[in-house]
């Protein structure tokens with residue numbers, strides 16, 4: 445998901461709509477904005493579909509006045525069951541004795557099921573199926589006298605990954621979980637306003653100046669010109685999601701002090717060193733494989749070419765919730781550049797193999813077009829473990845790499861060769877010259893290593909074995 449907030453500018457909701465549009469790649473199912481203005485109080489609009497189709501309409505935007513607003517773009521993750529209902533669309537809102545507050549959450553709470561059970565037993569009435577709603581109910585039960593303190597109380601009880609953007613009548617609040625698994629950045633809007641965004645590309649779109657990242661375990665409370673910083677949690681070593689660099693974030697974002705594009709490009713360079721092969725062309729699987737394919741081509745000297753053309757008007761395939769739609773999506777979205785591919789030995793660079801469905805279909809398309817050989821190079825290590833921290837991966841048994849060796853995967857996909865970047869190679873590309881420090885890894889890489897930095901306690905209770 446993506447979160448965004450703005451304070452201190454007229455018609456803040458318009459800025460939030462733009463910010464969410466820049467973060468649309470983080471969630472395409474639905475979006476919502478809450479604003480506050482003294483005449484109308486809190487206002488909210490939640491809609492299915494793209495930001496541009498909903499939050500550009502005058503009849504929607506007119507209902508969101510005020511100089512303080514937050515928003516959210518949603519895609520449902522492992523935590524949520526089935527399709528999104530409108531009641532699952534954030535921001536969530538709560539009315540407390542000291543006034544209302546709205547929150548938007550990116551990430552996944554790993555103890556939400558246990559908390560929900562406990563809260564329901566004690567009288568909470570849940571409106572949604574979302575793990576994030578626990579935060580509002582925990583705030584309601586807090587005995588603290590102001591909302592920032594209640595947010596601290598609530599977030600000290602949750603486990604998992606969270607980048608939260610919240611608002612009261614006057615304050616914009618941002619928090620990152622102690623490990624900083626999901627990103628969150630702070631920007632300056634003109635000389636009166638502030639913005640919080642999942643990624644720096646959300647600041648760029650509104651012309652905001654990137655000030656800094658919110659630190660792992662940090663909470664900022666912004667009111668007027670003042671940005672106050674708190675450390676509500678016990679200190680921990682940060683474990684930013686390495687998959688944000690591989691796939692999830694936009695390549696023009698700068699996260700963890702590093703350009704996402706640069707990391708992806710370097711992944712291609714590392715891959716060409718680790719897994720060279722003789723071929724005529726290096727082609728990306730658009731768009732997520734593009735920077736790595738450029739790096740592979742530059743390092744190997746094999747020409748880069750667009751062997752697969754993407755229809756600009758389709759969304760990210762993976763993010764549509766059902767498997768059936770996902771399978772269809774691949775053909776709706778991608779087509780082969782036949783004139784280029786015929787008779788060629790082609791290296792295809794993609795970001796990841798999850799179920800393997802995408803790779804298999806792409807291989808079929810490339811062979812149908814008359815390619816002489818197909819070699820897959822993957823910009824991440826084999827995805828052998830599910831993510832419980834906010835990226836949608838299927839259960840372990842559906843992950844190709846959980847049940848097959850690399851050679852078996854190659855044969856199942858049906859290509860001449862298949863190679864994944866090593867975990868060390870990925871760390872080198874992400875700026876760790878010495879590779880992965882096994883004793884104290886810099887990033888979360890659980891979906892590749894099975895090394896979960898936060899115990900997925902709900903899943904363990906359901907029988908998940910680490």
Ligand code: 5GP
Nearest residue numbers: 732762795796797798799800801802835836
């Ligand atoms: P597969 O068909 O192997 O299950 O899907 C892998 C493809 O889905 C990759 O090409 C990747 O670009 C795309 N994808 C979209 N969203 C995600 C995600 O949340 N996690 C992973 N690992 N891949 C995703």
Ligand code: SF4
Nearest residue numbers: 685687831888890891
């Ligand atoms: Fe990111 Fe993978 Fe960790 Fe999930 S398990 S937070 S996708 S690195």
Ligand code: MG
Nearest residue numbers: 729730732795
């Ligand atoms: Mg892809």
